[in-house]
Amino acid sequence: MIKNIYILLIFSILFSIKILSQNSQQQEIYQAFISRSIPKWEAATLKLEKNTDINNTAELLNLIHCYYGWTSEFIDKKMYKNAEANIVKVENWIEKILAKDPNNALAINFKGVFISYRLAFEKSKVFTLGKQSLQLIKKAHTLDPTNVQVLFDNGNAYYYPPKIFGGDKKTALMHYQKAISILERQNNTSYNWVYVQMLMLAARCNDLLGNTNEAKKGYEKTLRIEPNFKIVKEKYYPEILRK
Structure with missing residues (x-):
């Protein structure tokens, strides 16, 4: 009996340590996003990579998600060589997952996203890459229409995209609102950079669609969750107050 209690206690301690480690990693990634700091993204991603079993699909997808944020920051800062190095690495991981599980919606989605990252520096392939990317992202949605990342x-x-290339703020807003609702029902909003980004983008969609009151509420909600979201605090919210 005492031995069983001891074993349960050890498992409980190990589980608690794992949860604390995951929470710490999530906070580090969140701070990298809010600060838009490439060194912070790099540190958080490489730290996670050291502890990732790349033969475990769930762990590898979690790592790919971290590379997704880090690579996006490279693209935004026009650091295309760094971005391409990440893209090549991640594309190999994605193919590894799809070789085992061809209909893994999240892997298909990430494949589409990382192809879209190439649009920034492979201008001659913009139509081909854009079409491939969109097909994969839509396929992922067909396979798993309630996946928040998808x-x-x-x-x-x-x-x-601009309207001429299929851009549609109403459709974008619909997807963001559905994902936000799922995260809120799951109570999965703490230190969740995707959640905060979607709050901002949903508000921005309303703003661009002329839904001023809804946009204002959306920006205010974003700032309640994250007061230091710079582009909302310094640009979008002040602009809408002047309307």
Whole structure:
């Protein structure tokens, strides 16, 4: 009896340590996003990579998600060589997952997103890559229409392109709102950078669609969750107050 209690206690301690470690990693990634700091993204990602079993699909997808944020920051800062190095690495991991599980919606989604990252520096392939990317992201949505990451990236696929290339803020807003609702029902909003980003993008969609009151509420909600979200605090919210 005492031996069984001892074993249960050890498992409980190990489980608690694992949860604390995961929470710490999530906070580090969140701070990298809010600060838009490439060194912080790099430190958080490489730390996670050291502790990732790349033969475990769930762990590898979690690592790919971290590379997803880090690589996006490289693209935004026009650091294309760094971005490409990450893309090549991640694409190999994605193919590893799809070789075992061809219909893994999240892997298919990430494949589409990382192809879209190439659009920034492979201008001659913009139509081909854009089409491939969109097909994969939409396929992922067909396979798993309630996956938050898939909804987020489907929203992005409609938010960022101009209307002439299929952009549609109403459709983007629909995807963001659905994903936000799922995260809130799951109570999965703490230190969740995707959640905060979607709050901002949903508000921005409303703003661009002329839904001023809804946009204002959305920006205010974003700032309640994250007061230091710079672009909302210094640009979007002050602008809408002047309307």
